Amino acid sequence: MSETFGAYLRKRREELLKQSPDYTVRKLAAKIGIQPSYVSKVERGEVPPPSEATIVRLAEALHEDSDVLLALAGKVSADLRQVILKRPKLFAELIRQLKDAPDHALLRVVREVRDGTW
């Protein structure tokens, strides 16, 4: 997974570098406040992906979706984790049931107002 994350990161950075010199390893590292050598190691998959906070900053700098980058790094964002941990059984069941649903079906998950006894 870390290799995939690193390779993706490198590919995306190099694409942006063709359009702007702001995307050298050095400049990107300076922008998000980490060492250039660390960025290189992450891109080569020599170290595990960085922390969630660093991935979110990387996503912002590379104009990527942070949830997508976190997923590539094998992580789930803290807010999502909290949502799931609050009702783990329900969400696990829900996600498993929806795993094969087409996108258009996922976009319309309806919550009904519950009627009770009165």
Place this chain on the structure above:
Amino acid sequence: MIELIDDSLVFSFPEVHPSATVSIDFQRTLRIPDDDKHYPLPPGLGCFPLRHVDDFAARVPSAWIEHGGVMLPMYQSEAMWINFHAAYDAERYTAYPFAIKIATGKINVVSGRAWSAGLHRRPQQDYVVVPDQPWLDGYGVAKGVIRQFVAMPLGAGYTAEEQISGKAEHGGLQIMAIPMQRAVFEKRFPKQPRSNRLFARSYVLCEADRGMGFAPGGRMKQEIYRDKYALSDWDLEHSSRCFVHIANSMLWRQITGSHPPTTPPTAEEYTRARLPWFLWYDDQNTAIDGSEVLAGMKSVATLGKEKAETPLPENQSVAPEHIVALRRGLSADQVREFKD
């Protein structure tokens, strides 16, 4: 099914017809004086916030969980009106018709009878028909006259439920929506060829833990229209219903941790500022008579006097001067909401 979207209850019946959707919201408004006069329609001051009771299951009264539904916050003696908006079918050039049954504390607000399943026309029609009925501000006490819905604590003896059934059990507001049968709709409102279609728009204009109930307030000029369709036109197999609980401001804060909207202006402040009141004319529909049961209720001010209480602060009579007349079909852009 019923969804909660942008503080509106959206009743939709895709299994009946793609256009069979009606949304209902609850408008904040000023309380009209509870005196001997008949007042025009007060303004809409925006929707009350609505929340699923299930989202606050740990903090709402247990009966609310049993009833299901949604909740909204109201101050004691605050008024409200109900706004209806049926979805427009652009191919048939009409809004999808619905019969809407409404009760407060399980007492029907049109007939004064106890809540029951189905629709009735005898001895008294017990529902309104949307889109003919654009809104409803209170209990139908006489032909062309309603008594405004005013929130009062359950148990104090003022609510319609307590005055009619003698019990303070349910409180809140109960709503049921019944769509027109698909076949009847398609027959009554055939598709119109594109070349003949004029451009038009729908005339939609545009004790703490017992919760609250509704009591009859001041008199207002408003007609409840006779159902012009056949009783069998309504699709009773596909009705949906919802319980709307009313939390007073303190209970709302305890339950949700958020503040309810600010108190609305008084009728006196509103009138003094020369802001508009409204009259609604519809010469295509006939008003039904008021319910004798509802007419027999005592208004909050009258009952307060008998009890030597002052349940309605700032109940001075006002003389609205700036009255805007709205006529059905006159203008697509007419709205009842206040605008600068």
